[in-house]
Amino acid sequence: MGELRDLNQLKPFHLDVLKEIGNIGAGHAATSLSTLLKRKIDMKVPNVRVVPLQELPDQVGGAEAEVAAIFLRIEGDAPGSMFFLSAIDQAERLIRSLIENEDFQLKQPPFDQIGLSALQEVGNILSGSYLSSLADFTKLNLQPTVPGLSIDMVGAVLNYGLMSISEVSDHALVIDTHITEADNESEETSGHFFLLPDPDSFQVIFKALGVDVDE
Amino acid sequence: MSEVIKVGMADLKLAAPPNTIRTSGLGSCVGVVIYDEMTNISGMAHVMLPDSSQSKQVTLNTAKYADTAIKELFNKMIAEGARSYSLKAKMAGGAQMFTFQSGSDVMRIGPRNVEAVKHALKQLRIPVLASDVGGKSGRTIEFDPVSKKLHIRTVNQGTVAI
Numbered sequence: 001m002g003e004l005r006d007l008n009q010l011k012p013f014h015l016d017v018l019k020e021i022g023n024i025g026a027g028h029a030a031t032s033l034s035t036l037l038k039r040k041i042d043m044k045v046p047n048v049r050v051v052p053l054q055e056l057p058d059q060v061g062g063a064e065a066e067v068a069a070i071f072l073r074i075e076g077d078a079p080g081s082m083f084f085l086s087a088i089d090q091a092e093r094l095i096r097s098l099i100e101n102e103d104f105q106l107k108q109p110p111f112d113q114i115g116l117s118a119l120q121e122v123g124n125i126l127s128g129s130y131l132s133s134l135a136d137f138t139k140l141n142l143q144p145t146v147p148g149l150s151i152d153m154v155g156a157v158l159n160y161g162l163m164s165i166s167e168v169s170d171h172a173l174v175i176d177t178h179i180t181e182a183d184n185e186s187e188e189t190s191g192h193f194f195l196l197p198d199p200d201s202f203q204v205i206f207k208a209l210g211v212d213v214d215e
Numbered sequence: 216m217s218e219v220i221k222v223g224m225a226d227l228k229l230a231a232p233p234n235t236i237r238t239s240g241l242g243s244c245v246g247v248v249i250y251d252e253m254t255n256i257s258g259m260a261h262v263m264l265p266d267s268s269q270s271k272q273v274t275l276n277t278a279k280y281a282d283t284a285i286k287e288l289f290n291k292m293i294a295e296g297a298r299s300y301s302l303k304a305k306m307a308g309g310a311q312m313f314t315f316q317s318g319s320d321v322m323r324i325g326p327r328n329v330e331a332v333k334h335a336l337k338q339l340r341i342p343v344l345a346s347d348v349g350g351k352s353g354r355t356i357e358f359d360p361v362s363k364k365l366h367i368r369t370v371n372q373g374t375v376a377i
Contacts, residue, residue: 054223063224063240064355066370071313109371148313152370155224155240156353159263160312163243163324166225166263166279168271 007050007171010202015048017211018175022046024137025130026177026193032129033179036122037097040182041190047176053162056172060085060192063155067091068106070123071148071161074131076141077208078201081161084126085154086191094190095119106151116149123147130193138208161196168199219357222246225279227260227288229295230360237357241308243325245281245332245348248305248358248365249288249341251297257360258292260284264324265331281331289339302341305365305377306332307356309348325349345377 026043034041057063068091070084086094088106095115096104104115127144135142150157165172175195197205206212217233224244230236238246238261250257260278264270267280277283293299309329329348336343345365347354352369359366364376 053225057224057240150312150351152242152312153240153353153355156242156310157312159224159240159242159244160324163264167269170225170272170276170279 007169007173007199010050010173014202014206014211017206017209018048018173019046021134021137021205022048022175022177022193022195025134025195026179028133029126029130029193030179032125033122036125037094037181042180042182044178044180048173049176050171050173052171053166053169056162056174057155057158059174059176060154061087063153065154066152067154067157068119069150069152069154069157070120070127071150071157072123072127073145075143075145078138078140078142078197078204079164080195080197080201081164082127082130082144082196083158083161083194084123084191085157085194088151090190091119094122098122111151120147120149123149126191126193130195138205140204140208161194164198165196172196173202222259222261224261225263225276227258227278227284227291229256229258229291230358231256232361235357235359237355239355241354241356242310242312243308243328245306245308245325245328246354246356247285247288247332247336248356249285249292249302249336250304250358250360250363251292251301252303252363253301254297255360256292256295256297257358258288259356259358260288262328262332265327281328282335285332285335285339289341299339302339303363304336304341304343305345305358306343307347307354307365307367307377310350310352310354312351312353314351347375347377 030041030043074080177193220230220236222238236259245262262281267283309325355368357366368374
């Protein structure tokens with residue numbers, strides 16, 4: 001299939017490989033978060049799907065849902081975009097317990113700077129551990145950019161990460177992993193990792209893992 | 216009963232009274248409204264990228280790019296009975312959602328989208344009567360073809376009408 005640009009050409013075993021990538025990356029990130037919070041963090045089996053760009057925001061509550069979003073670009077052998085998205089309430093909970101300040105809120109600015117820095121740092125740690133495990137596993141050179149933080153509508157923050165994909169395709173391949181706090185009875189998702197490889201990166205990733213793309 | 220017509224990302228649609236037309240979660244994307252002051256025929260496009268000539272796609276989604284989307288919206292409106300001389304435009308979006316140290320082209324996409332939309336409108340001689348572009352906030356916009364107001368909602372500043 002040569003360029004492997006048409007995502008519909010991906011076979012079930014390709015998706016399984018990508019699922020494993022989500023497992024390994026988010027697994028390491030969950031461990032880091034668990035260490036940070038001194039709490040048990042659970043991770044769900046990753047969801048790997050080819051989604052029309054328009055429908056991507058619906059996976060996290062719709063275009064207008066408000067989230068705390070951490071975004072970074074992956075540079076190096078297999079460029080792509082990565083998001084850690086968390087509902088406002090969940091992000092508040094996370095940061096409150098981290099900085100031991102029950103007044104921290106993300107609903108109305110101005111936001112507490114220490115809390116924001118903590119959130120940014122959480123993003124750094126999570127995405128860093130996700131990516132470094134991925135780089136180890138694939139033996140690829142993957143460099144994260146410094147993450148950006150935004151508290152805004154899902155649709156608006158996703159626009160950005162979709163830019164390089166949308167130049168090539170109307171679909172994105174999303175490796176989505178939910179992480180939750182193990183003792184959180186409401187079972188609300190603490191966060192989603194979205195890994196969105198650029199279209200040209202699939203071939204690189206599969207090749208690095210010895211998976212045949214021309215089958 | 217009036218209806219709210221929804222425009223998705225990289226999408227464009229027409230609306231006529233009493234219906235309104237809306238698009239949600241504009242980040243670096245730009246929402247453009249073109250309306251005919253005389254017939255009230257209105258249309259909205261949710262533009263993602265500035266220039267279709269940069270496209271690497273085999274089949275072009277014309278609604279995705281500023282140049283092709285504006286042209287298509289214009290053609291559809293004329294076909295629907297709008298008069299080219301009484302068309303006006305309003306626009307919103309083109310925000311910089313994240314700030315990065317590296318100033319690569321991809322990251323400056325918001326301002327580039329805004330410029331491309333303005334350019335495309337100018338070529339069709341459609342004046343832009345109001346705009347709310349740039350900044351760092353996502354926007355949801357809704358246009359009412361009767362009042363010709365564009366209502367813009369952001370997460371922290373509530374709703375304004377232009």
